[in-house]
Amino acid sequence: MAVKNSTSAHGKRSRRKADDSSSLIPKLMKTPKTTMALALLIIDSVLVSFIIAYVPYTKIDWDAYMSQVSGFLGGERDYNFLLGDTGPLVYPAGFLYVYSAIQYVTGGQVFPAQILFGVLYTINLGIVLLIYVKTDVVPWWALSLLCLSKRVHSIFVLRLFNDCFAMTFLHAAMASILFGWWRFGLIIFSAAVSIKMNVLLFAPSLFILMIKAMNISGVISALAGAALVQIVLGLPFLVSYPIEYISRAFNLGRVFIHFWSVNFKFIREPIFVSKEFAITLLIAHLVLLIVFAHHKWCK
Template sequence: MSGQNPSSPALGQRKGLVSHGVDLVRALFFDRRYFWHTAFLLFLGEAALSLLVIWKIPYWPAYMQQVDMFLAGERDYSKIEGETGPLVYPALHLYIYTAFHRLLPSIENVRPAQFVFLVFYLATFLAVCTIYYLAGRPSNGGRHFPQVLLIPLTLSKRAHSIFLLRLFNDPIAMLIFYLSVIAFQIGGRKGWRLGCVLFSLALGVKMNILNFLPGLLVLLFQYRGIVGTMEGLSIIGLIQFILPAPFFFAKSDPHLLKAYFTSAFDFSRQFLYEWTVNWRFISEEAFLSRERAVALLAGHLTVLGLFAAFKWSPVPGGTLKVLQKGFSNPLNQALEVSQVPAYHIPLVLFSANLIGMLFARSLHYQFHSWYFHQLPFLLYSGAGWGNTLTR
């Protein structure tokens, strides 16, 4: 008895507590059963931090001058402008900020608008959490997307600034887009139809949503067949004509139709060199050159074609098999859904967007919101973090 260490029971108890704590942390970070526990804790932290940001720093966007012209009766889209230049966003953007103008107490008092954008910010976080969770459902060749991937989504100073201080339209478009991704993941005929409606509404806020369109076309063909693809495109196109109807029918002037689409979807618009982030390493002359624009477009189409041919049909027989099945039976899906992992839908959409941004003629600071929430997903999907986290 005299040889026993009286401190050994206490030491063993401490080791047990440490081991239990490590197991708890590991479960909160990696165990799918605790996904929403961790997401909820991060949500509370984001809410508290965002309220602190709003309390400390007020700001206001420059869109209100364009809204004033719209409310004053201007229906020629090419004539609506503000201090930042002409209106280059689709109609739903204008309607949303018009609602802010009418419903908020005063455009000089920015705080109520910041609280609205706080809701957008937190809703976006929850939507992205849902995408990650649904992507990790048990499936053929699938994998769990651990909740530790959500932590980086709470650490971006720029994301908080874009949502809560600058009040840009980019976060609104991305929130609606992420809701469309959830609808696509839920699936079924209604899910894909609702997803196309939401996708078009997001496009009605900002044109950058077109970056996702090549991926969506591939997915529509795979999951809905040729007829379903035509239906989805019809839904998207119809909404794009309905949204700007007040501009078309304001006067019997065919110029208004052309003015809207050439302003809201101006593919030839020249960006200002002083605002570019990704092309500062070249001269302004090279930045503005037509040759660079053509080269970027060619590179964009080439890489999209390569991904469509070799990456986006992960089934036996690959793309050729999918095309053969799709064209032989236009009414049915072109692949067996059971053969693809649950993360296939967001992976195709997010990679299409990243390709588009890689070949963008110019990126500005607020465009950070176009891809920020997708980076942990893409890094983990592409083994950027080794995919050994959950082993």
């Protein structure tokens, strides 16, 4: 009798597992966004593989990155002397740690680095899709628009820019915050800033949302955790050449090269490099932040 009962129970469990497995596809079909996201992730992964295999690599900053990393690994801590083809290093310390690891894994070779960045692209896309599915702010078909950017594919697997790691960390921070993990999210956000300073552009809106979501002690502790990340990562430079590090890594007055501009290619170069144009952009950015804060974030 005991054997029969055991056999019967085992049979019920097996049938239940089979039923659960057979019901998985219908469940997914009832959530078209999830289905669409998974399909896009697979299709775009294949597309990235073809891009790496058949589209020529665009040589821009990789050699400079590797030169700057080599200087760091060689013991140099003065940012004025961490040099590459494009001049002295202008990114915070997290950049050096990330690309030191990449150099170690890839040997400084482009093709294995492209494969690594292809994996990173897929991870980033997965996080972004998760954010859109979680927030439910667009229809399911609109998720396909995330895979149509020629520039994003190029930045990740054809140019190997540090923007890739910075934005992946930023998106991971956003996803963490969506799940209510504010302190962890702020730590990841700070890590993103340590790779490229332009992530700070997201800080005002993030700060407002943080104030709305947390009490004052929570805000202070989260900000302290983010600050600690910057201190720890920058410590080798802060204790040796602090002024050089801060002035180079967090230079708010840096003038960009018009030749590499994409969004403002239509602007003539004398205007593009002028201080007046930079101030105008800053004012426009601040005005838009105020508008969004008033009409959206603080409602």
